[in-house]
Amino acid sequence: MKKVVFFLLFLLGIGFALMSFSGLANQGEFDSLIIDFKENIPTTQISEDIEEIYQKYADKPELNSMYSVSDNVYVVNGDRKMLRQLRKSSLAKQVEYIEPNYQYQALDAPNDPDYSKQWNFRSINVESAWKETAGDGITVAVIDTGVSRVPDLKLTKFVKGYDFVNDKVNADDDNGHGTHVAGTVAQSTNNGYGVAGIAYKANIMPLKVLSKGGGGTVADIAEAIKFAADNGADVINMSLGGGGASQIMQEAIDYADRKKVVIIAAAGNANQNSASYPARYPKVISVSATDSTGAKANYSNYGAGVDISAPGGGETGKILQNTINPSTGESVFVGFQGTSMAAPHVAGVAALVKASGVAEPSEVLDVLKQSARKVPEDTKNYFGAGHLDAGAAVGLALKGKITFNDFFRWLRNSGYLNPGFWIDGGAVAILPKLGMVIGSYLLAWFIRNYLTFTLSLHSGLIFGSAGLFFLQGLYIFDLPQWPLRLMGSSIPELGNVVVGSTSFNPLFASVLIPFLLVALLSGNKSWKWFAIGSSLGVAACLGINAVIDPTVWGLGSGAIARSFLGVNALLCFALGYLSSQGEKDH
Structure with a gap:
């Protein structure tokens, strides 16, 4: 009996884990429902259904608009409980679907006054990404000319860095390039000042390897990469490049990769058919540049080694950030252009992806590539995988994940925290379903002398009795509903899933399927269970x-249907009992 209790507790735990489907964190708000009647349903029948809904819920469905007449799309005020009830009612046979009429709204833009000038952020769809994360807890190492804490980096978090040019701890910028790059990654945002940054809650690690004139050595850059990896950097941005391959650089990159650091570098500004080093290294994400129209920037390298493209600016629109005037050291807002400006866009989005739970550098690269907006006929590989898309990248990174707060918000919105929800069986008739699961284990217990409680047997008991029934209570707007209904159904309910009915199909709700399973699997020792x-x-x-x-198709819901189900229940038990003969506990 302990095994049974333990497995039931394990099943409930699995239930909570399975709620981590993509979309749970994106549960929308709504106060009305969409009812799309099938086009072949007579008008008189629709009118009767509408009247029935009005009598039961005191609210009358109305056509959504004059354009909805041909599609029979109606809208009625309702909540999640009403949605579940309608989906389980006889109305389900006469509609294409019943779904929430989700409320959408304009995406909030930061209050930074010059954000409107950052065309580059809108082109990478960053506002969608900000709905989920701003990179909190992620550290981005900016290996560049240093970073100065200009006014629009005042609220940005900094961690310990180093100046490898002058061999000192303070890594202030004396050029302006590195501060500009850091601003794209994590400019202070929503501070009512200046412009915004992509991963504005991320930490910046300033590492100076380039002098005031913009030059630096491979040895310093390699040491900076190792410093970043040893001091907690999650992402490295290198908006720099040069000549051939270097063993010390390769070793540093491999070292950082082993420590799960994502490394991004600019492809170069020579308009040549090859990314420059260090972007050319296999474990470095190489970024080419696009202009404000999405075309390849006229200066950007392309072709061999390019992984993805991002805004780098051009004469029609440069990349605006807060940096320093190298002549005076004063704060200025200025537009730069170059693959140096494109790379930190990818670094910022990589930080958002890491903050969403993707740890391995190779997986981050896969997310960035798979979510990129494809560019057709890119025969010269101007764009690599395509145009960077922050919103799509974060969405893909979060697929199958859900945060603690998201989970409880979903519980609250779905009504699962309301005791009345469970009492009235609103989700999936929880008490009968639990009774079926427990009943199947009791039947197995009655013939326990002939059974070994294996994983195969557990699986059969669950999917024969109730399936993963809690999944039927999940309504996720960005997923089709039928996979959840399928996984949430028992064997007798599979026929219902196909046609969307609530009545049992007599072929599935009988001894037929168990008999076929026994006949097909009896020769396999494991699958027999x-x-x-x-x-x-x-x-x-x-x-x-x-x-x-x-309730059974063709048999109604009276004594005939009751007898049919009862007789087949006995036959199924007898089949299970007879099939277990000769097997002993061990």
Whole structure:
């Protein structure tokens, strides 16, 4: 009996884990429902259905607009409970779908007064990404001319860096290039001043390897890469480049990669068919530049080694950030152009992706590439995987993940924290479903002398009796509903999933499927237990439904249907019992 109790607790734990489907964190708000009647439904029938809804819910569905007449799209005020009830009602047979009428709104823009001039941020869809993360907890090392804390970096978090040019701790900028790059990554945002940054809650690690004149050595750059990896950097940005391959650089890059640091570098500004080093190294993400129209910037390198493209600016629009005037050291807002400006866009988005839970550098690269907006007929590889898309990248990174706060917000919005929700069985008729699961284990317990509780048997008992029934209560706007209904259904309910009915299909709700499983799987020692468990699970499901909801296609919901389900429940139990004969506990 301890095994049974333990497995039931384990099942509930798995239930919570399975709620981590993509989209849970994106549950939308709504106060009305969309009902799309099938086009072949007569007008008189639609009118009767509308009247029935009005009588039950005191609210009358109305055509959404004059253009909805041909599609029979109606809208009615309603909440999640009403949505679940309508989906389980007879109305479900007459509609294409019933779904939430989600409320959308304009995406909030930062209050930085010059944000409107940052065309580059809108071109990478960063506002969508900000709905999920701003890079909190991620550290981006800017290996450049140093970083000065100009006014629009005042609220940005800095961690310990180093000046490898002058061999000192303070890594202030005396050129302006590095501060500009750092601003693209993490300019202080929503501070009512200046402009915005991509991962504005990330930490900046300033590492100076380039002098006031903009030059630096491979040895300093390699040491900076190792320093970043040893001091907690998650992402490295190198808006710099030069000549051939270097062993010391390669070793540093490999070292950082082993420590799960994502490394990004500019492809170069020579308009040549090859990315420059260090962008050419295999474990470095190489970034080419686009102008404000999305075309290749006329200066950008392309071709061999380019992984992805991002805004680098051009004469029609440069990349605006807060930096220093190298002549005076004073703060200025100025537009730069170059692949040096494109690379920190990717570094900022990589920080957002890392903050979303993707750890391995290779996986971050995959997310960036897969989410990029493809450019057709890019025969010369101007754009690599395509144009950088921050919103799509974060969405892909979060796929299958959900935060603690998101989970409880979803519970609250779905009504799962309301005791009445569970009492009235609003989600998936929880008490009967639990009864079916427990019943299947009790049936197995009655013949325990012939059974070994293997994983295959557990699986059969669950999927024969109730399936992963809690999934039927999940309504996720960015996923099709049928996979959840399929996984949330028991074997007798599979016929319902196909046609969207609430009545049992007599072929599925009978001994037929368990009999076929036993016949097909009896020769396999492991899978035989699944067939036996399925037989007992179906017996529990049909037995309980014979009492509480005996509705079968063609048989109605009276004594005939009740008898049909009851007899088949007994046959399934007998099948499971007979199939287990000769097997002993061990």
